[in-house]
Amino acid sequence: MRVGILCRDKTLHGVRRISEAARRRKHRVRVLDPYRFLLKLGAGEISLEFRGKPFAGADVYLPRLGANISEHSLALIRHLETSGALVVNGSRAIETARDKLRTLQLLAQNGLPVPKTAFAPDPAYLRAALEGVGGAPVVMKLPRGTQGKGVMRARDAQEAQAISEVMWSLQRDAIVQEYVEEARRGDLRVIVIGSEVAAAVRRRASSDDFRTNLHRGGSVKKTTPTKRAAGLAVSAAKLCGLEISGVDLLETKRGPLVLEVNAAPGFEGVERAGGPDVAPLIVDYVERRYREHKKKKG
Numbered sequence: 326m327r328v329g330i331l332c333r334d335k336t337l338h339g340v341r342r343i344s345e346a347a348r349r350r351k352h353r354v355r356v357l358d359p360y361r362f363l364l365k366l367g368a369g370e371i372s373l374e375f376r377g378k379p380f381a382g383a384d385v386y387l388p389r390l391g392a393n394i395s396e397h398s399l400a401l402i403r404h405l406e407t408s409g410a411l412v413v414n415g416s417r418a419i420e421t422a423r424d425k426l427r428t429l430q431l432l433a434q435n436g437l438p439v440p441k442t443a444f445a446p447d448p449a450y451l452r453a454a455l456e457g458v459g460g461a462p463v464v465m466k467l468p469r470g471t472q473g474k475g476v477m478r479a480r481d482a483q484e485a486q487a488i489s490e491v492m493w494s495l496q497r498d499a500i501v502q503e504y505v506e507e508a509r510r511g512d513l514r515v516i517v518i519g520s521e522v523a524a525a526v527r528r529r530a531s532s533d534d535f536r537t538n539l540h541r542g543g544s545v546k547k548t549t550p551t552k553r554a555a556g557l558a559v560s561a562a563k564l565c566g567l568e569i570s571g572v573d574l575l576e577t578k579r580g581p582l583v584l585e586v587n588a589a590p591g592f593e594g595v596e597r598a599g600g601p602d603v604a605p606l607i608v609d610y611v612e613r614r615y616r617e618h619k620k621k622k623g
Contacts, residue, residue: 326352326615329383331390331398333358338593339604340389346604350612355383359390359398371408385411385615387569387607389589393469394423411618413611414588418566422588426468426500428565429583435564437557438582440575441503451489451501455482458503465489466500478504505577512584513574515550515558516592516603517567522555523606524595545594550574554581561586568614569607 328347332340335356344354363374373380386405390398402416414422421427429439443454455461465488467475479485485501492499511529515522526545550558558572561583571590575582592603 326385326612327383328352328354328611329386330354330356331359331386331388331401332356333360337389339589339591342604343387343607346608350608359401362401364400364404371404373404382410385413385611387413387611388419390419391589394419411615413568413614415566419588421565422567422570422586424468425466425585428586431564432561432583437561437564438580440505440582440584443501445489445499445501448489448493451486452482454501455485458501461485462504464502464504466502467492467497468500505575505582507577508575513548513550513554513576514594515555515572515574516590516595517558517562517570517572518606518610519568520559520563522550522558524592524600524603525550526594526598526600528594545598547598547600557581557583569610
């Protein structure tokens with residue numbers, strides 16, 4: 326099986342681990358920078374060049390591009406899908422997951438529990454947004470971001486106003502979300518592959534931060550999610566159309582809430598915590614999907 330991993334940095338932990346797991350099974354793996362592709366279209370023709378040469382293609386493509394995926398990279402994934410290639414995850418799912426607000430809208434529409442959230446498109450609506458989520462303290466986020474970037478806590482209305490003014494001055498919108506006091510204990514990162522929970526860790530923030538991301542100094546501990554939490558994670562991934570995902574849950578007095586759904590989840594924390602080896606599980610799933618894809622094509 327020829328595997329093409331779409332990523333700009335082949336040294337990333339997840340990319341390296343998936344590549345190693347696939348190569349151990351004698352699959353051919355290439356890490357492909359989306360910005361080295363030329364997309365070509367004509368009457369009845371869809372083709373690609375890579376680094377200035379005709380691109381022979383791969384049997385399956387794995388985008389590992391995160392929430393900051395560019396329009397060019399999304400266009401490439403759509404181009405591959407249009408040509409009939411197997412892409413895990415697909416463009417629609419990635420486009421949904423990269424937008425935090427769109428993800429929350431979809432989950433709320435389908436009855437999944439999410440934190441109280443407001444979207445303030447103008448400074449004049451900030452006070453109403455704060456009231457809508459229960460008042461300060463609040464969490465303020467950019468619609469797109471990874472590894473805790475663009476996520477800030479405002480302790481009072483004045484801080485929220487200052488943060489929002491900076492965001493709007495940069496022509497960036499602000500998501501305002503309730504600050505869940507119980508979240509100080511951390512959150513759950515659940516890795517979902519297909520329709521099953523593959524691994525889960527409990528993440529804790531460092532003493533000088535409220536964000537639990539490993540890249541922000543957070544710590545991790547292996548855990549087994551409750552049946553309710555596991556079912557919620559699988560449902561959230563399915564609603565977003567993701568085949569491989571990382572679902573972040575907050576444990577509250579109201580029960581688990583879906584915080585975010587990630588289309589290219591890191592699993593370094595799972596390994597550090599002594600959890601399952603996620604990369605081979607991803608390869609297992611991709612092999613199964615490729616067999617189904619070949620059978621469907623006849």
